[in-house]
Each structure stands twice: as C-alpha cells, then as structure tokens.
Amino acid sequence: MGRSPCCEKAHTNKGAWTKEEDDRLIAYIRAHGEGCWRSLPKAAGLLRCGKSCRLRWINYLRPDLKRGNFTEEEDELIIKLHSLLGNKWSLIAGRLPGRTDNEIKNYWNTHIRRKLLSRGIDPATHRPIHAPLSDFTITFAKGEKKDVGILRRDEEKTRSSCSSEESAPWRQYRCPDLNLELSISPPFQQPVEPIKGKRRLCFTCSLGLQRTKKCKCNGFLGLGAGVLDYRTVEMK
DNA sequence: AATACCAGCAACCGCCGAAGC
C-alpha cells in the first residue's frame, strides 16, 4: 500500500497564492509560530496543503528573507559552495543568510550556469569544458598556497617540490579560501592505499556520513562501513 | 498591433530519512 497523501487534494487550492491567503498564513504563524504543517492549513482557515503552506512561508513570507538581486560576493560564494557541495541547495542556502534554497536553485539555473558556461567552465563539474573526467577528492586542509581548483595529474608530476599531500596518487581539489568552519575527524584507522591511483567517493562518503543504499564507493577514507563517529565532529 | 519566443521564478511533485507506534 502506498503512502497516503498529505492532504485531501480534492479540497485544496493550487497555484499562485492570493493576498488573503498570505495574510492568513502570516497571521497564524505570528500568533502560533511554525509548528505542525499538516494541521496548520485547517487551523489557519486555509484550503491549502500543509506542504504548500510551508513552502510559501519559507520561500516567500518569512520576515528575515533578503529580497533583491544577488551581489557579486554572493555569486562567487554560491559557485564555491556548489563546487564543494554540489546540488545541496539547502546547505548552500544555510551559508547565505536571508536566501532560500529555492531562490538559490533558481538563481543557479538561470544566471550562474550561464555565467560559468561563458567562462568555459562546466557548471556541473566546475572543470573546464571538454576536460577529461577523472577522479578527485576534496580536502578541507588549511593550505597556505593560494592556488584554487583542480590539480591535473600531469601538473602534479611537473611540480618539483611536492609535499606528501600533493604527491598523492589521486587528484586533489582544495578550496583554501572557503572557511566552512566544519572539521570532521573519522575514527582512527590505518591509512588505506587507494586502488591503483583511483579513488571514487560518493558525496555522502566524502563527508564521512552514513552510506546510502545506492553507495558503491569504498567509504570514507576507505573505511568500507562508512560509519562516522559523531563525537568527533566539531562545529566551531 | 499581433504573435512567437525566451527568461525568470513561484509552486508542485515525488522521493527520502527520521521519528513514532
């Protein structure tokens, strides 16, 4: 048996919200706060799905929203965060006060994608268009070097003074000027050699989080089980 | 002036994970 709908669709409005609906929703949340979205529509006298109310509030009616154009600084921050996090719009939005995930997602799809393409950068991979696909890892290490982005393997070879990190057999991707203020320490394990110079990590495992059913990678730092000890996660 | 096309954005849909029973 499938999941039941979140509301009675036959008796709900759809489409654009009216001023009156907005006012009702604002008044209700001001009086009662954000609570159970499922019961909110009935309590507020709205013929809307709870999800629809939540979306309308979060994306449009919330008082702390910053309306208006994105600044150049916000643009660059979004690009950097996207290169690190991928399409994790809610995480990206969390780093941009007053912006919503939906807003950033729309902005990405309409403006930034084009901007990157005009720079000759693939917005999906943040690599130069037509560059061959290969593996890379993301490091959170605080590097003193100012070089940002992708180290090609042939470039690595030509570096005369490589540190042990830089001479790693797989590619490194570093975002040195992006301070996420998040440090993750996996449980101590003996280092695992990467497989023949290749290492594939899914996003979940690259963050050291619990692996998903779809995960086929080798787990965080090759731990296989992909279990993260949350006692070692520090949020500064 | 009418029509076609396009870009931007609000809103919906469906899936997933967590929590509760």
Added chain:
DNA sequence: GGCTTCGGCGGTTGCTGGTAT
C-alpha cells in the same frame, strides 16, 4: 522489524512578463 506519518529536499513544471520579429 515493519509500517505509517511527517518534514525536508531537489528536480521539474508552468505561469507571467519582457523582448524580438
């Protein structure tokens, strides 16, 4: 452990207004 419910998320759709022809 399995099922249901709910909140949250990302992908997609479709409406609207602006611009080109």
